[in-house]
Amino acid sequence: MDIPFYQQLSQKDFDYIRNIVYKESGIKLSEMKRALVQSRLLRRMRELGIHHYEEYCNFLRDNYDDEIENLINCITTNKTEFFREREHFSILQRIIEQELSHKNISIWSAGCSTGEEAYSIAIVLFESNFNGQFRIIATDIDTKVLQTAKNGKYPIEAVQVLDVSLLKKYFLKGKEQYDGYAKVKDFLKEKISFQYLNLLDESFNLKGKFDIIFCRNVMIYFDKDVQAKVLKKFYDYLPKGGYLFLGYAEAIVSANLPFHYVAHSVYQKR
Numbered sequence: 475m476d477i478p479f480y481q482q483l484s485q486k487d488f489d490y491i492r493n494i495v496y497k498e499s500g501i502k503l504s505e506m507k508r509a510l511v512q513s514r515l516l517r518r519m520r521e522l523g524i525h526h527y528e529e530y531c532n533f534l535r536d537n538y539d540d541e542i543e544n545l546i547n548c549i550t551t552n553k554t555e556f557f558r559e560r561e562h563f564s565i566l567q568r569i570i571e572q573e574l575s576h577k578n579i580s581i582w583s584a585g586c587s588t589g590e591e592a593y594s595i596a597i598v599l600f601e602s603n604f605n606g607q608f609r610i611i612a613t614d615i616d617t618k619v620l621q622t623a624k625n626g627k628y629p630i631e632a633v634q635v636l637d638v639s640l641l642k643k644y645f646l647k648g649k650e651q652y653d654g655y656a657k658v659k660d661f662l663k664e665k666i667s668f669q670y671l672n673l674l675d676e677s678f679n680l681k682g683k684f685d686i687i688f689c690r691n692v693m694i695y696f697d698k699d700v701q702a703k704v705l706k707k708f709y710d711y712l713p714k715g716g717y718l719f720l721g722y723a724e725a726i727v728s729a730n731l732p733f734h735y736v737a738h739s740v741y742q743k744r
């Protein structure tokens with residue numbers, strides 16, 4: 475019987491993989507990420523029945539157009555949760571009620587992962603004193619997480635951060651084979667359009683402007699050059715007075731754009 479043998483990821487193969495990941499997604503994998511890349515690639519290699527990193531690199535070379543999506547899906551970090559960095563949702567509610575309550579508004583959740591951020595935004599809009607219509611576009615480069623987001627089905631533990639009243643209003647409790655899961659109700663799901671979008675792609679084209687853009691815990695994976703390009707895109711997609719929410723650990727430092735600091739990692743276009 476063949477015993478699977480997963481050797482170490484060599485410097486040459488690591489460099490090959492990280493150059494491709496950077497070119498395709500803007501995600502910068504430093505030397506320190508070697509163990510992480512190694513374990514993430516292993517998952518994909520198991521699916522393919524490949525036992526050597528070098529063999530996987532050859533497979534990728536030979537099947538580039540088909541395999542690149544799987545490579546990006548296995549490399550991205552998708553950690554998220556409902557009402558993550560909670561203070562931002564109070565700020566969002568305040569902005570909606572004080573400045574936008576009579577408008578039709580558009581919100582973009584960029585790097586939405588499995589959808590919890592976009593659903594949390596939609597819940598805030600429903601719970602706010604708000605008389606307009608709204609649409610939310612939620613995008614990610616990872617096609618696997620987008621599928622989870624579209625399904626809107628989460629383990630019950632993931633939704634337990636919500637108050638019981640919100641849970642009852644916006645989720646259905648799974649039964650039989652869905653026991654242990656909560657499903658987003660259709661009226662909430664219908665407010666969000668989940669789409670594939672690579673922030674690095676110079677030519678992506680979303681319709682219209684966005685009053686508010688959330689791009690939290692995405693740009694930490696980019697280097698300064700890519701961050702500056704993406705920030706410029708966000709700047710162009712915001713109207714004057716529009717808001718940009720970054721992750722708690724992120725800030726606009728050197729993009730040379732007239733963003734005004736409003737609150738912890740929240741900026742307004744001037």
Ligand SMILES: C[S@@+](CC[C@H](N)C(=O)[O-])C[C@H]1O[C@@H](n2cnc3c(N)ncnc32)[C@H](O)[C@@H]1O
Nearest residue numbers: 499550553554585587614615616672673690691
């Ligand atoms: C850590 S998650 C953040 C999820 C959510 N915004 C939050 O803060 O909870 C980062 C997400 O950014 C996505 N991402 C990374 N590079 C991207 C790119 N070039 N274009 C679009 N999305 C990207 C990843 O696939 C991942 O789902």
